[in-house]
Amino acid sequence: MNFLPRKFLVLFSLFVFFEFSIVAMASAENLKFDFRSFTLRNLTLLGDSYLRNGVLGLTREIGVPSSSSGSVICNSPVSFFDPVTNITASFSTRFSFSITNVSSGSYGDGLTFFLSPNNRTLGSSGGFLGLVNSSQLTKNRFVAVEFDTRLDSHFNDPNDNHIGLDIDTLNSIKTADPTLLGIDLKSGNLITTWIDYKDDQKKLNVWMSYSNSKPEKPVLSADTDLSDYLKGVIYAGFSASTEGSTELHLIQDWTFQTFGFQPVKPWYQPHNVSDNSVTVTPLIPASNSTSKRRKKLGLGFGIAGPAFFCVVLLVFGWISLKKWKEIRTDKSFKSELLKGPREFSYKELRSATKGFHSSRILGHGAFGTVYKAIFPESGVICAVKRSKHTHEGQTEFLAELSIIACLRHKNLVQLQGWCAEKGELLLVYEFMPNGSLDKVLYQETEGISLKWPQRYNIALGIASVLCYLHQECEQQVIHRDIKASNIMLDRNVNPRLGDFGLARLTEHDKSPVSTLTAGTMGYLAPEYLQYGKATEKTDVFSYGVVILEVACGRRPIEKETNSQKMVNLVDWVWSLYSRGKLTEAADSRLNGEFEKEEMRKLLLVGLSCANPDCTERPSMRRVLQILNNEAELPIVPKTKPSLTFSNSLPLSLEDIVFDCEDSKAPSPFYEIKPN
Template sequence: MEKGGFLGQTMDPSLVSAKHMSFDFPSFSPRNFTLLGDSYLRRGVIGLTRELGVPSSSSGSVFYNYPIAFFNQELNITASFSTKFSFFINNRNPTSFGDGLAFFLSPDNQTLGSPGGYLGLFNSSQLTKNKFVAVEFDTRFNLNFNDPNENHVGLDIDSLISIKTADPMLQGIILKSGNLITAWIDYRNEDGKLKVFLSYSNLKPKDPILMVDIDLSDHLNPYMYVGFSASTEGSTELHLIENWSFQTFGFHPIRPRTHPHNVSDTVTLKPPIPVSDTTKKHHKRLGLGLGIAGPAFFCCVLVVFGWVSLKKWRGVTTEKSLKVELVTGPREFSYRELKSATKGFHSSRIIGQGAFGNVYKAFLSGTISAVKRSKHSHEGKTEFLAELSIIACLRHKNLVQLQGWCVEKGELLLVYEFMSNGSLDKVLHQESELGNPLKWPYRYNIAIGLASVLTYLHQECEQQVIHRDIKTSNVMLDANFSARLGDFGLARLMDHDKSPVSTLTAGTMGYLAPEYLQYGKATDKTDVFGYGVVILEVTCGRRPIEREQEGENMVNLVDWVWGLYSEGRIFEAADKRLNGEFHEEEMRKLLLVGLSCANPDSTERPTMRRVFQILNNEAETLIVPKVTPTLSFSSRLPLSLEDIVSDNEDCETSETMFEIKVG
């Protein structure tokens, strides 16, 4: 038996045996592994992230070169497996930690995940690549992924929200202690259990730190790659793998199958029916009649057939063009299925309305979904195609997940996961008026979630996505009151570092950046402005534009908060319905971040990545000027304000000549 290779079997270099395999690497060599991203091999030890003395963002992964048999489709049996490895998580700066490492099974050996909380596992810009089974060793507390603390082990399947987690500290183990930690991961298909053991020694503990009842057969391909990944974001944490052994235990033999006796099929051939001859005179009369009526009938049939075919061809061409784009994307629903699920699109099922059309509550296969239906097939087609082509390629925990679509019978329909708590706008302003405002921890978490997803859209996608309509009514709340950004009908794709394209101004008054109104150019900074207004709305509990309690004047939320800040009374902007039950430092931070993002000068607005770091205490809060920056210009637009508002907002003016003045 040779160390560092397969034990007890002969291996095809391109495929691992389906019966049984094992390897043992007391140290690592380049010929057996594929290194991606920032990973490296040095003196027989694998490093997964950059070794720098200054904080950085890094992501790396390592794959064993050969795919391993994990699932037998014919027998419907998953292979049991066991792995053991030793790792260090060290840090030159004890105050700079995160994010951790993971052991994973992946259907391919090419995916390199994003840095930060993604642990190098999740490349969220590529929908088809986000499949994995992983055990994470996480060293950062991340609310976006429902982490319990900054020292936990968890089982992840196609998501960074763990199915189950455990705290190694219960057995006296600190993941980022810098000590050599040995991990054992065992999965037994016959028991349906996955167990994780940890120890500072080479002796396997009696009790696992994590045990999960799970059947992996639905999550494993016939052949999978095994490996490790890790990531950092603004940290100097190091992730090193010192040794690794792995083995599978094959598949249970198939039981003899019983087959019914073969029954031969008999085909009875009927003799042809003879056609009797008629007289020549009868044939001549029939031929004369056909000669006159035939051409006329043929022309009529040809016209009808051509008209039907053209209409059908147009519909099929449209549908095919969409299907080609979405072969690997969301599910295609039938119109009949969606109509039935919404009780014929009955008015009692309407749960929302917008420029695109109505949103209906639907019951599909025992689950609740939301079906978005266009008002007009022609007018809504552009928005439909925009939303479908963009969001179908996106995956992020703070996005409303697209489940499917339908283009049939002249209808344009999108199917989304159902958000049980509705929109942030309704919860913040309507339901809260009944005495149920969002508690402060939820509000702060919403701010972090939105910053996270906008960072993803602006900087982590293959193509930058500009949403163009960031507002509270487009932020949905799931069962845990976590933020989910939706409504991509106005979104635009563009390559990174390219100049923005001038387009027709669209959006909602109160959330529109001044330069966007003036020039009609949507950029990531216009989204940042909208985010700033939303954050102020969440912290203050006021709408972007409100009428004074006494009088007819309209008050701009950004101006109002900036005025209090300039007078040293910024905490007076806090929502009175919170009754002072909030963390003062967090409140101050959110208000200042909101003002920074809503700065009239677009060049002074921070990036969403910087905002995300500030809210996660990874960067200092920006310095906000005491006096509101002044920006003034007037513009004559060939549109009324109603024309540039995307939704039915409470807007009472329709003047075409207006002035924007901040200061």
């Protein structure tokens, strides 16, 4: 009989669920959201988009022309159509954006506001505005207002400064020139835009202004019926793209609301029944014995009924409490660690990876295996990192999750989502078609050969993201495992730093203490090997080794040709430098096709970063300035300093947390001696 209460509960729950489902479907509700300043709590960032200081960036912020696309989508779906009342809602949105440029004259391509049934909308760079896939022009469905800054004859653009209404194609059904009303999209000024669609009038209007006051006259007015395009679940968002330009697309604030639905009526309404619809049954007198029997039955039911109800209530309460605890724990995990990326279901990821089949394996790491995932419905390709089932693996998973979910930079591998089901810990990243730097650099990936401009751009990109991690985050991030295999290359061979499983968050005025030295030999700073203390200077050392790899095409530690002797890359480059033959360290596969001054600069920066004395290493901000020609080259000693550690002094906790960056005098643990 144990199954009876549970069955009753199931039936009761189904009944309640059914009743409330009817109520929920009875009438759609109007929706409103207001982002005065953006956070990751309610947004999904795709492609090259990022969040910085409450402002959304849609394309890469880079000083050299590049190709980029990004989109930002609100996680809350919008219901525009009510099937019960057959009403399509109207909508109104207001947002402020700016289009600026690092290099004058390098404009293109623009941004869009869009509505789409796909919450993964991300298109190609260039004239596709991050909205349309260049290889599948009809893949993405959308209604969009474009703010175009480049004349693209392929899409019948009227000029290089126009707005347009797009429906499922970038060939606008109507365009307008905002300059006629004094609005220049490329001015760099903050432009406030209002977009209103009234379904009863079948009209969409767009207003634009440099102030917060809505003008009387719209820039664009289009007679159009959007009801057929706004059925089902719809998502609102922004997209932008560049191609061979340095244009920046920023969204500062955003409000959105729908209107036109009737208010939701109370779910319970009494029915009016007329007297003549009721059938009256005549009463038949009962015998005394029957009456007594009925009284006994009534008394029995009177006692058993409440008792049974109490048992049901206790069982229901116990199950509810158990479920509530699980949900509370789950919600706590989600709210504390992730507020932006999407939560995937295990079934969804298992299907996308063909049951985590070996043919889908992209690589193996210290804390998990990476699989290629193809989502059949959208055609989107992602990389899924599957953590091992060990305590250490879960710890590293949570470390990576909590860190990377809060970080946004164009040179970071973008976290798309996560899953924690069935004892599995899974992270979903954007797919990097060109794989890791080490495979490309050492020609393990066919068909890709790194030219000098690409190599220099890789050094510049990683310097930029490390500067962000070390000095621009609210909490400083020490990566601790910077190496060529943790640097991924996107489709445009731009670098993306990943694998935060060993990273640690620290306050800017404190040094992290590690009880276990972690990382990869050849990239580890000498003081880190000795004391297990990770600082931003240990990351700088690893970065120095990586850019020497990029310039020389040699691994950090490798065997000499025709010899069993192991050669350290830093020692080898420094020996050439001491003999005045620094540029001979250049990768022979470049065939001399490189800028000699840039090669010399990169090698000197690499040696400076890999200096055994951590106090002599530059900060990543300084490195970035040098590579951008904003600062002088570092002074590198002709002879590599050697590091001698003392074993005579005890290693106390105070000694471990000694901050070598803040010390101007030599550390008591070691002395620097010339070779």
